[in-house]
Amino acid sequence: MLRSLEDYVEFVGDKAVSSIYKKASNLYSKHICHVNSTFLGGGVAELLSRIVPLTNEIGLDTGWRVVHGTPAFFNVTKKFHNALQGKAINLSPMEKKLYLSVNERFSTYTHIEDSDCVVIHDPQPLPLVKFYKKRQPWIWRCHIDLSNPNKELWDFLKTFMIRYDMVIFSNEKFKKSNLPVQQRIIYPAIDPLSLKNVELQDKDIARYIKLAQIPTDKPLITQVSRMDPWKDPEGVLEVYRLVKKKVDCRLLYCYNLAADDPEGMEVYSRVQRKAKDLIESKDLLFVVGNDDLLVNAIQRFSSVILQKSIKEGFGLTVCEALWKGKPVVASNVGGISTQIKDGENGFLVESHDYKGCADRVIEILKNPNLVQKISKKAKERVRRHFLLPRLLSDYLDLFIELIK
Ligand code: UDP
Numbered sequence: 001m002l003r004s005l006e007d008y009v010e011f012v013g014d015k016a017v018s019s020i021y022k023k024a025s026n027l028y029s030k031h032i033c034h035v036n037s038t039f040l041g042g043g044v045a046e047l048l049s050r051i052v053p054l055t056n057e058i059g060l061d062t063g064w065r066v067v068h069g070t071p072a073f074f075n076v077t078k079k080f081h082n083a084l085q086g087k088a089i090n091l092s093p094m095e096k097k098l099y100l101s102v103n104e105r106f107s108t109y110t111h112i113e114d115s116d117c118v119v120i121h122d123p124q125p126l127p128l129v130k131f132y133k134k135r136q137p138w139i140w141r142c143h144i145d146l147s148n149p150n151k152e153l154w155d156f157l158k159t160f161m162i163r164y165d166m167v168i169f170s171n172e173k174f175k176k177s178n179l180p181v182q183q184r185i186i187y188p189a190i191d192p193l194s195l196k197n198v199e200l201q202d203k204d205i206a207r208y209i210k211l212a213q214i215p216t217d218k219p220l221i222t223q224v225s226r227m228d229p230w231k232d233p234e235g236v237l238e239v240y241r242l243v244k245k246k247v248d249c250r251l252l253y254c255y256n257l258a259a260d261d262p263e264g265m266e267v268y269s270r271v272q273r274k275a276k277d278l279i280e281s282k283d284l285l286f287v288v289g290n291d292d293l294l295v296n297a298i299q300r301f302s303s304v305i306l307q308k309s310i311k312e313g314f315g316l317t318v319c320e321a322l323w324k325g326k327p328v329v330a331s332n333v334g335g336i337s338t339q340i341k342d343g344e345n346g347f348l349v350e351s352h353d354y355k356g357c358a359d360r361v362i363e364i365l366k367n368p369n370l371v372q373k374i375s376k377k378a379k380e381r382v383r384r385h386f387l388l389p390r391l392l393s394d395y396l397d398l399f400i401e402l403i404k
Contacts, residue, residue: 003054003057003193005020005389005392007193008192008193011383011387016389019393020389023393023397024058024059027060027399027400029059029061030060030117030399031061031062031116032063032118033065033117034062035064035065035118035119035120035125035128036066036067036124037066037074037121037122037125037260039066039259041226041258042226043143043188043313043316047189047391048121051391052064054392058392067102067106067124067125068102069260071262073099073102074124074259074261076098076099077099077123080099080123080157081123081144082230083149083152084144084145084154084157085145085149086150086311087150089152099127103125103126103127104127104131107131112132113133116136116399116403117138117139117403118132118136118137118138119141120139122141122144126140126157126161129163136403137166137402138164138165139164139165139398140161140166140167140168141168142168142313143313145174145313146174146176147174147311147334154176161179161181162179165182166181166182166184166398167181167182168183168184168185168186168398169183170185170186170188170313171334171335171338173334174334186394186395187314187390188316188319188335188386189387189388189390190388191388192387194292195292196293196296196320197296198296200296200297205301208293209298209301212294212297214285214287215285219247220250220251220252220301221243221249221250221302221303221361222251222252222253222298222299222305223254223307223308224255224298224299224317224321225253225307226257226258226261226264227267227268227271228263229267229310231309232309232331233253233255236251236253237271237274237278239361241278242355242358243365244283247362247365249303250285251284251285252302253284254286254288254295255268255286255287255288255289256289299321299324299326300324302326303365304327304361304364305317305328305329306329307321307331307336308357309331312335314334314335314336314339315330315334315335318346319339319382322339322340322379322381323386324379325376325378326378327364327370327378328346328347329346329357329361329364331348331349332348332349332350336348339382339386345377345381347364
């Protein structure tokens with residue numbers, strides 16, 4: 001269902017909503033064009049599916065275009081993603097050519113020249129700026145953990161970044177002193193009114209859990225994530241094995257595959273091989289999380305939410321779980337550390353410390369009072385900082401500043 005901005009008053013108050021309407025009045029009928037590389041799977045698609053309709057609703061004309069990549073193109077861009085998060089890369093001239101040619105071809109059938117501002121998400125469509133006659137501000141909005149990017153790739157991609165008017169990262173830690181472009185931090189946000197985050201009654205949660213054939217006889221420890229090495233699904237198994245020695249519980253891995261991430265199936269097969277015994281004993285369940293209401297119910301039904309990422313730009317899954325007042329045990333990396341204050345509204349552990357992570361989970365499972373203590377604070381932190389109206393307001397500030 002389409003939402004109106006005023007529907008968010010109950011979460012952020014009428015002052016915040018009224019200030020957004022005022023900002024929007026400076027931008028009536030301005031055309032904004034967002035470009036990314038998938039409409040389904042992953043945080044960027046999730047964000048765009050919520051922010052684009054709301055921006056239209058307040059009077060800006062906002063479009064969302066998706067780069068038409070081939071499997072070979074997405075193999076190259078996943079290598080980019082991995083290298084930007086610190087892995088080595090061996091980039092052949094053919095791969096560079098393929099990367100550029102898919103972007104160039106897109107520019108021959110997609111008209112974005114009439115936009116007043118273009119927002120390019122992540123590295124896949126980054127070179128587009130080179131293939132259009134630039135008549136408006138262009139923003140590169142990077143959602144990746146850039147704490148330690150591979151230098152070779154960074155230098156190559158920087159040749160496109162310097163054409164942009166502004167670069168947006170998800171965390172102060174990702175800013176780059178060797179990038180001579182204005183850099184700004186905007187935190188992502190979740191939509192409290194989306195099917196994924198809307199309040200659910202206990203009977204509805206129970207119905208969804210039953211429909212997905214999830215047994216309810218033991219507490220559930222859950223990670224919701226794409227099948228991606230950066231989400232450390234194998235580490236999740238190790239942590240669970242340690243927890244299981246002390247508390248009888250079940251592990252649920254709710255996963256989906258993103259159209260622009262070709263590694264998913266391979267990672268899934270590897271994890272399945274490593275977890276054969278757990279799958280056979282029904283201690284581990286894999287659930288496909290393509291239904292937002294099911295993901296919502298799973299997050300609400302779980303006793304502990306894990307997010308064992310090795311790198312994380314922001315981590316919407318963390319935000320979603322905090323919003324539901326759930327105890328989250330997550331790695332102290334990237335944007336996760338911005339969302340969780342350890343011991344206050346959730347728990348941070350070092351990503352390689354399986355034992356530390358397991359100990360936290362055990363502590364939570366054994367001590368329901370601990371959950372009560374942090375639950376309210378978890379939700380309140382998200383309400384204050386990471387809900388959709390704040391993100392919309394940040395974007396409007398940016399457009400007002402850049403569009404002359
Ligand atoms: N997600 C989902 N189903 C799944 C796994 C993930 O709907 O089975 C959603 C999740 O709820 C979140 C997004 O995909 O909204 C993932 O965003 P995040 O920032 O956590 O990670 P990314 O995939 O962008 O690295």
